[in-house]
Amino acid sequence: xxxxxxxxxxxxxxxxxxxxxxxxxxxxxxxxxxxxxxxxxxxxxxxxxxxxxxxxxxxxxxxxxxxxxxxxxxxxxxxxxxxxxxxxxxxxxxxxxxxxxxxxxxxxxxxxxxxxxxxxxxxxxxxxxxxxx
Amino acid sequence: xxxxxxxxxxxxxxxxxxxxxxxxxxxxxxxxxxxxxxxxxxxxxxxxxxxxxxxxxxxxxxxxxxxxxxxxxxxxxxxxxxxxxxxxxxxxxxxxxxxxxxxxxxxxxxxxxxxxxxxxxxxxxxxxxxxxxxxx
Numbered sequence: 531x532x533x534x535x536x537x538x539x540x541x542x543x544x545x546x547x548x549x550x551x552x553x554x555x556x557x558x559x560x561x562x563x564x565x566x567x568x569x570x571x572x573x574x575x576x577x578x579x580x581x582x583x584x585x586x587x588x589x590x591x592x593x594x595x596x597x598x599x600x601x602x603x604x605x606x607x608x609x610x611x612x613x614x615x616x617x618x619x620x621x622x623x624x625x626x627x628x629x630x631x632x633x634x635x636x637x638x639x640x641x642x643x644x645x646x647x648x649x650x651x652x653x654x655x656x657x658x659x660x661x662x663x
Numbered sequence: 664x665x666x667x668x669x670x671x672x673x674x675x676x677x678x679x680x681x682x683x684x685x686x687x688x689x690x691x692x693x694x695x696x697x698x699x700x701x702x703x704x705x706x707x708x709x710x711x712x713x714x715x716x717x718x719x720x721x722x723x724x725x726x727x728x729x730x731x732x733x734x735x736x737x738x739x740x741x742x743x744x745x746x747x748x749x750x751x752x753x754x755x756x757x758x759x760x761x762x763x764x765x766x767x768x769x770x771x772x773x774x775x776x777x778x779x780x781x782x783x784x785x786x787x788x789x790x791x792x793x794x795x796x797x798x799x
Contacts, residue, residue, distance in 0.1 A: 544682070551685040558692035567717040567763055569791040577783045631772040638768035640775065641709040641792055648713035659776050 570644055572655065587624045589615075593643060595634040608642055615650035630658035703727045704735050709768035710797040717791055722759045724750065724787070728766040732774050743777050750785035765793040 591611070592600040599606045601614060618625050627647055631640055647655055697720050704727040717723055726746075727735040734741060736749050753760055762782060766775065782790065 548678075548682045548685055551682055551689055555685055555689045555692065558689065558696055562692055562696045567720065567723060567791075567793065568714045568796070569717065569763060569793040570711055570713060571715050571717075571761075571789070571791040574779060574783050574788040574790055576786065576788060631776075633771060633773035633776075635772040636768065637766050637770040637772065637775055638709045640772055641711055641768070641794060644792070645711040645713050645794075645797075657776075657779065659780070 570641065570648060572644070572657075574657075583626055587622065587626055589618055589625055589627050591627060591629045591643060591647075593629070593631045593635050593639055595632045595636075597636060597639040599639075599643065608639075608646065611643060611646035612650045615647055615652055619650065619652060624654075625652075626654040626656055627652050628656045628658050697721065703765060704729050704733060704740075706730075706765055706767040707769070708765060708793055708795050711792075711794040712797045714794050714796060715791075717761060717763060722757060722761060723763050724753050724760050726762060726764050726766075726778065728764065728770055728774055728778065730767040730769040730771075732770075734774075734778070743781065746778065746781040747784040750782060750787045754785055754787050760787065761789040761791055762787050763791045763793050 590600075590602055594600070599608060599611065601611065606614065615627065629640075629643060629647070644655070703725070706727060706729055724736070727733075734743065734746060736746065741749065750762070764775075764778065779790075782788070
């Protein structure tokens, strides 16, 4: 009688497992995009939630279409907004900055003003709708 | 008399756990990967200093706005008055959503305030103006 002896291994060769895993790893490394979403955050007021505020607590900031800033009726340079805002906050902690723009004001200037207010740690910023012409 | 020391320790580092380590890394990258959906419109974002990181990509809705007044959400260019209904649907699907407004620095404030109005109608109030880091 002939006895068959199977001497070959029953296991699957797993030496290439590491290679396969490496390949997948490289694929995911390449396709992963590290989150680059950064920006100035702001919470909009909900609709129909307009409230009356005492005029003493409001600082009006107006920005015209050429990017000139009027802070409480005084022409102000963009760079000075931070210092003025800081001073106003230290004088009156309840102060609200009302930012009003012209419809043709550039978004860039608006962001710059918002950035200045944020760096002065202003908490209450109100965005007034530009008047429609 | 000579003492012959015989050390039987093998000189090679065992590579048996290599696949496990690689698999662990693989699983990490698989979990963190969010496939890119949409490259967006051609916008030149403004620069600012006080920028904050957005919490999570999964809870972010992107609105693209160009200087020509085009707006795009969900890979499609849409009309301004259609924005609030789209954003409302996104809000219902995920109430934690933050809107990331990627707008061109030369866009007008009329466009931005129209977007504000539409977002307020949709009750999507958490907004982030996408900006790049300013190099001082």
